[in-house]
Amino acid sequence: MDQGVERISSEELSRLMKATASQIRQDLNHFGGFGQQGYGYNVKSLYNEIGKILGVEEAHNIIVIGAGNLARALVKYNGFSQHGFNFCSLFDIDGALCGKSVNGVRIRAISEIEDYIKTRSVDIAALTIPMDEAMDMSDRLYKSGVRYFWNFTNMDLELPEDAIVKDVHLLDTLLELSYRISSGKKTE
């Protein structure tokens, strides 16, 4: 779309993506199908339809638990807001941080979290706290009504089935690289 392309075939999409043309057609058909045989896909309407599927047309409010370096980096990054993600508050146990702001987003005390969730519409909780606090905190958030978790702790959360957790385990990805480096050396 940025390049002014108006229509595209599944074969052309296939060359741009790591997927076969038939997989792309099949996946898009799963959501109703937006192409026409012989014409392909209208790029702009495909973009809009995929946006609708992903729910980026609606705004989503995110609270961040923990106000450390990672939390600050997330809140300062402007690539999320253009997809409808809105950081509405940070929470930290450090009383000295409370009342301060990061990129215009206020830091509140963890003790305020239940009241905050009760009175605002919170869609997603991002967990950037130490691993040993993750279980209790996710439990507490679940009980307050939060169902969507963006988990940066190295803890596998154990929550009821209706909770959706997406993990970003940074250390795991590094350890995978380290493993590949070591096993690469062994086969040399």
Next chain:
Amino acid sequence: MDQGVERISSEELSRLMKATASQIRQDLNHFGGFGQQGYGYNVKSLYNEIGKILGVEEAHNIIVIGAGNLARALVKYNGFSQHGFNFCSLFDIDGALCGKSVNGVRIRAISEIEDYIKTRSVDIAALTIPMDEAMDMSDRLYKSGVRYFWNFTNMDLELPEDAIVKDVHLLDTLLELSYRISSGKKTE
């Protein structure tokens, strides 16, 4: 190990992990097997053996391309160093940043990158640059000899087969949550 447990069975491990006892035994056997029938695993030696497999006994040097908020958060986080990961330099195109340090790690100019890699032992390059610079930069790093990439850009890197890329696509995980929120609403 932290809890003073000296030995553990695959059944007990299974309860702590999201894997069956037989899967755990099978996976560990793949690397030689560290347990004994009827005894289970010695926790300390299992920890050490897994550490060896993952290569965390060796130090790994990481350079970070980009010195923005995410790069700073990575360099400031102390959870990586305890597993042998060492941030040795940041690189940025912003000349005003060069010579400054983050958590004791120096920021250098991108133009110095080839010379730096030539004279130091660099194991991993973390990419925290804008998406449209990712392809050229990964190509340049590959040509300088870097083979392991920790990719925080939303770009799927296209590199020769001997390059190992681990992606951390933050926006993707958020979009998955957004999708789950939207599809959850539809089925309510």
